[in-house]
Amino acid sequence: MVSTSDETTPLIPEAGIGSQTSQAEQNTNIEDGSIREGQSPKEDLPKSKIGIIAVLLVGVFIANSDGSLVLATYGKISSDFNDLESGRWLLTASLLASCAAQPLYGKISNIFGRKHVLLTAYSIFGLGCIISGSGHSMTQIIIGRVVGGAGGAGMVSLVSILISDLVSLKDVASYRSYVNVVQTTGRSIGGPLGGYIAQTLGWRWPFYSEFPVVLLAIILVAWKLEVPKREGHIEESPWKKLKRIDFVGSAFLSVSIIACLLALNFFSNAESWSSLVPIILAVVAILLMIAFCLVEKFWAKEPIFPLQLLTKLDTCTSYVILACQMAAQLGMMSSVPLYFQVTKRAKSGEAGAYLVPAVVGNTVGGLITGAYINRSGRYKLPIVLSGGLAAIAYTLLIVRWRGHTKIWESLYVFPGGLGTGIAYSAVFIALAASVTEDEMAIAGTGLYTSGGIGSVIGISVSGAVFQWWTKKGLENALNGVENGLEIAQRALSDVGYVNNLEGYIHGLVVDGYLTGFRAAFLVSLIFSASSFTVSLLVREHNLRS
Numbered sequence: 001m002v003s004t005s006d007e008t009t010p011l012i013p014e015a016g017i018g019s020q021t022s023q024a025e026q027n028t029n030i031e032d033g034s035i036r037e038g039q040s041p042k043e044d045l046p047k048s049k050i051g052i053i054a055v056l057l058v059g060v061f062i063a064n065s066d067g068s069l070v071l072a073t074y075g076k077i078s079s080d081f082n083d084l085e086s087g088r089w090l091l092t093a094s095l096l097a098s099c100a101a102q103p104l105y106g107k108i109s110n111i112f113g114r115k116h117v118l119l120t121a122y123s124i125f126g127l128g129c130i131i132s133g134s135g136h137s138m139t140q141i142i143i144g145r146v147v148g149g150a151g152g153a154g155m156v157s158l159v160s161i162l163i164s165d166l167v168s169l170k171d172v173a174s175y176r177s178y179v180n181v182v183q184t185t186g187r188s189i190g191g192p193l194g195g196y197i198a199q200t201l202g203w204r205w206p207f208y209s210e211f212p213v214v215l216l217a218i219i220l221v222a223w224k225l226e227v228p229k230r231e232g233h234i235e236e237s238p239w240k241k242l243k244r245i246d247f248v249g250s251a252f253l254s255v256s257i258i259a260c261l262l263a264l265n266f267f268s269n270a271e272s273w274s275s276l277v278p279i280i281l282a283v284v285a286i287l288l289m290i291a292f293c294l295v296e297k298f299w300a301k302e303p304i305f306p307l308q309l310l311t312k313l314d315t316c317t318s319y320v321i322l323a324c325q326m327a328a329q330l331g332m333m334s335s336v337p338l339y340f341q342v343t344k345r346a347k348s349g350e351a352g353a354y355l356v357p358a359v360v361g362n363t364v365g366g367l368i369t370g371a372y373i374n375r376s377g378r379y380k381l382p383i384v385l386s387g388g389l390a391a392i393a394y395t396l397l398i399v400r401w402r403g404h405t406k407i408w409e410s411l412y413v414f415p416g417g418l419g420t421g422i423a424y425s426a427v428f429i430a431l432a433a434s435v436t437e438d439e440m441a442i443a444g445t446g447l448y449t450s451g452g453i454g455s456v457i458g459i460s461v462s463g464a465v466f467q468w469w470t471k472k473g474l475e476n477a478l479n480g481v482e483n484g485l486e487i488a489q490r491a492l493s494d495v496g497y498v499n500n501l502e503g504y505i506h507g508l509v510v511d512g513y514l515t516g517f518r519a520a521f522l523v524s525l526i527f528s529a530s531s532f533t534v535s536l537l538v539r540e541h542n543l544r545s
Contacts, residue, residue: 052166053175055224056159057182058217059122062210063152064183065190066125067094069206070145073198080203081138093142095456096261097149100254102449105154106161106442107304111241114162114441115227119218121154126214128152133207144207156183157448161441164432165227173379173429177370180421184363188356246304249295253304256288261453264460309443313537314434318427319450320534321383325423326451327458328390328527332397332416333358334459335466335520338495340410342513343403345499354410358417365421373429380540382426387532390419394525398518403510419528424451433541458527466520467492473515477508488512 074090109117128148135141163175194206263281296303309315336358337351346354369382393416400409428447435443474491478484490497491509498509 052225053163053178055217055220056162057179058213058220059118059155060159060179060182061186062213062217063125063155064186065193066148066152066210067091068187068190069194069210070094073194073203073206076198077141077203078138089138089142090145092265092456093145094149094152095452096258097146098153099261099449099452099456100257101150101153102157102445102452103253103257103305103442104250104445105157106445107302108245109158109161110438110441111244111302113227114158114165115221115225117154118158118162118225119221121151121158122214122218122221123151124148125151125155126211126218129207129210129214133204133211153448153452157445160428160448161444162225162227164440164444169429169432171374172432173373173425174370176425176428177366180366180370180424181363184359184366188359244302246296246300246302249292249300249304252288252292252295256285256292257449257453259285259288261456264456267460267464305442305446306439309435309439309446312434314430314539315443315446317534317538318431318434318447321387321423321531321538322427322447323450323454323457324527324531324534325386325390325420326454327461328394328524328531329358329416329420329458330455331458331462331520331527332394332413332524334462335517336413339401339513339517340405341495342498343405343510355413357411357414361414361417361419362421362424365418365423366425369422369425373426378540379426379429379433380535380538382422383430383535383538384532386419386423386426387528387530387535388419389415389422390528391525391532393419394521394528397521398525401514401517401521403514416524416528423531430538430540434539454527458524462520462523465523466516468516469519470513470516474509474512476515477512478505481505481508 070090077090105117105121125148128144128146128151130144131147132141132144135144159179160176163179164172167175197206197209259281263278263285266275266278266281293307296305296307333355336354337346340346340351340354365386372382373379393412393414396412400412428444431443431447432440471488471492474488475485478488481487487501487505487509491501491512498506498513501509
């Protein structure tokens with residue numbers, strides 16, 4: 001891959017991306033016995049590729065099932081410790097740690113090798129499972145979630161980077177569509193399976209049950225994964241490799257991301273915009289990010305995240321598009337179950353089932369996009385369509401979901417998921433086409449970081465907007481009703497109370513909630529429209545060889 005290509009320059013020579021090594025160099029370009037003599041890394045036999053990627057997908061599955069597993073069990077865990085207020089940290093702690101650790105994996109894998117760093121990520125995730133499962137306090141379990149999140153970040157992002165190492169760029173979209181399927185399957189199975197295990201054996205066993213799968217993944221990767229050496233690779237001692245890590249820049253970057261996401265989280269739950277804690281965290285995040293930029297520009301010999309990547313239009317557009325798409329979908333998904341609980345008195349399991357079309361849309365979008373890019377060598381059209389499809393979905397939710405939603409109307413969330421699935425596959429190819437091979441690992445983990453940050457922004461902003469407008473809607477709807485203010489306050493804090501209301505009062509409360517839902521869906525529409533607008537700036541390279 002070369003960064004100087006114009007819009008019609010083929011990025012894939014016959015021997016693979018950027019493959020300009022001589023036959024003699026190819027004969028010696030072997031790490032762990034991965035390439036037979038005279039064979040280029042990206043000319044592996046199809047069965048070999050499929051076997052390697054199948055091994056990698058075990059980790060992808062367990063990392064994605066972990067999030068939905070905790071979603072199904074956090075209420076029981078926090079109830080057992082009589083600490084419902086801390087229950088949400090079981091969900092957010094892992095996400096915060098993942099966003100903070102994500103940018104580090106790219107550079108570190110360049111220094112120590114993909115295989116070693118991936119095995120380390122598995123080990124960290126497994127340790128987090130043990131800490132959470134054996135926790136005797138909410139604090140210990142949350143610490144386990146932080147450790148697990150830091151490991152899970154590498155388990156997912158390094159797989160996509162390894163795929164781009166092993167296959168030609170035009171084929172990457174197809175192979176990443178399989179990753180999307182496994183991710184979706186993991187998220188779909190994790191919740192029901194974790195909930196069942198928790199009900200039958202106790203909430204500790206869902207965490208314990210993850211460890212054998214992680215151990216299997218470690219064994220398979222250590223045994224089967226064979227990674228070609230990167231061009232220009234130089235053997236170094238572990239000490240010299242360690243000295244190359246930009247520890248200062250890494251610390252500033254990680255802490256600034258955590259401070260930023262915590263500020264968003266506290267803002268979304270604050271009683272007013274002038275609350276002191278989120279303001280302090282926001283200021284700290286800005287100062288640390290400035291310090292990080294100064295360190296990377298003037299001090300670090302090998303920056304953990306080279307700032308010049310952010311000067312490339314194609315890199316920035318990829319990051320912004322994925323962040324906006326994830327913000328739009330996660331904002332929507334955080335509102336849909338509550339919508340059906342309020343309007344249809346649906347139970348938690350039934351309400352969650354209304355998200356299935358969006359998850360299916362993610363899978364279908366990834367598969368279609370992979371096949372299209374593999375066949376055509378083009379990726380801009382899918383990126384543009386992704387924002388348009390998502391915007392249509394959120395517009396339909398605003399216009400049509402008025403409290404009496406029919407079953408077929410619940411399928412409006414499908415194009416929202418479809419758009420995100422398309423974007424997830426296509427922007428990775430756009431990013432890969434815009435950077436050099438040496439930059440790909442760092443740029444790729446940056447893309448995953450942008451998606452994670454977008455998810456937190458979507459949930460936080462959508463949640464804050466929903467709370468504010470629902471409060472206003474309830475106050476307006478119940479104005480003049482006896483004990484209207486008390487009803488509004490209780491309705492805003494307890495869905496069970498809403499479901500127990502009857503007749504005219506229940507209708508007024510639902511109307512108040514609908515004000516908040518429309519506002520939340522409007523947030524998703526704005527994010528998806530932003531994604532569509534930015535997608536028009538994407539410059540396309542011809543990926544055909």
